[in-house]
Amino acid sequence: MLKDLWLVGIGTGSPAHMTLEGMQALRDASVILLPLKGDDKEALAALRYGIINATGTQAKIVTFDYPLRDPSLPYGPRVTTWHDEIARRWSAALATVEVAGPVALLVWGDPSLYDSTLRIAERLDPRPTIHVVPGITAIQALTAAHAIPLNTVNGPVKITTGRQLRDHGWPEGEETLVVLLDGACSFRALDPAGLKIWWGAYLGSAEQILCAGKLAEVADEITARRGEARAQHGWIMDTYLLRRDHQLGD
Structure with missing residues (x-):
């Protein structure tokens, strides 16, 4: 029986993380x-x-196939149904082996930041004791790769998603945005005047790609490079930071 579940943050894919x-x-x-x-x-x-x-671990490795989301459902029910199915597949996979101790699950980035693994784990029945090992986040990897601070002096930072950016635009009163989970290059929906962007993909890996500059000047380049990289590798994980600079013109 599963008693202890360890959710282990693995950074952005680099073993060094x-x-x-x-x-x-x-x-x-x-x-x-x-x-x-x-x-x-x-x-x-x-x-x-x-x-x-x-790590040199002697643990048994048990695989499971990740389900796809049902595109016919509205966004909320689509995610809920997807999470339910992932939890079911965890349980089904573990039922095939003897669980004599803790079970570990590797989580990209940090399990406690913009990741649904904790929500999925709470669906398990009986519910195990959940332990979280924090990892390097995509935000840390991004700002380090560009050698920039996350915030301006005494300035707030808003963490949001591509969906929110597309649906609601730039949040009123915000100076710095970190955008995660954006597969549609939602920065293109913004008025680029006065905005700078720092973008990165495959952060911390040998395939790392970086691009930064005025949004009006680099939006097309980022979109093109993202599309090319995804086609080449079959997947992409990227994020970006946007900052309003009132000293920038059009």
Whole structure:
């Protein structure tokens, strides 16, 4: 029976992003759950295997196929149904092996920031004790790669999604936005006047791509490079920071 579930943040895919605590959690695990997301994303599984192998763990690796979202459903029910199915597949996969100790699940970035693994874990019945090992976030990796601070002096930062940016535009009164989960280059829906962008994909990896500048000047370049990279690798993980600079003109 699953009693202890460890959600281990693995950063943005670089083995160097693993913390000592995260590596120890994988060594102590009895079972490691590993999602498979289709033939076009074999590199994602390979990155996870690389991290697991680097720890020297003796845990059993149990795989499960990641479900697709049902595009016919409205967004809210679509996500809820998807999370329910993922939790069911976790349970089904674990039922195939003897669970003699903790179970670990590798989570991109940090399980406690813009990730639904915690919400999925709460659906398990019986509910295990959930432990979280924080990892390097995409936000940290992005600002470090560009060598910029997250905020201006005494300035607030809003973390949001591409969907929110598309549906509602620039939030009133905000100076700095960090945008995650944006597969549609939603920055293109904004008036670019006075905005700067710092964008990055595959952060921390050998395939890392960076682009920064006035939004009006680099929006097309980012869109093109994102499309090319996704076609080449079969997947992409990217994020960006937008900042309003009142000293910028059109």
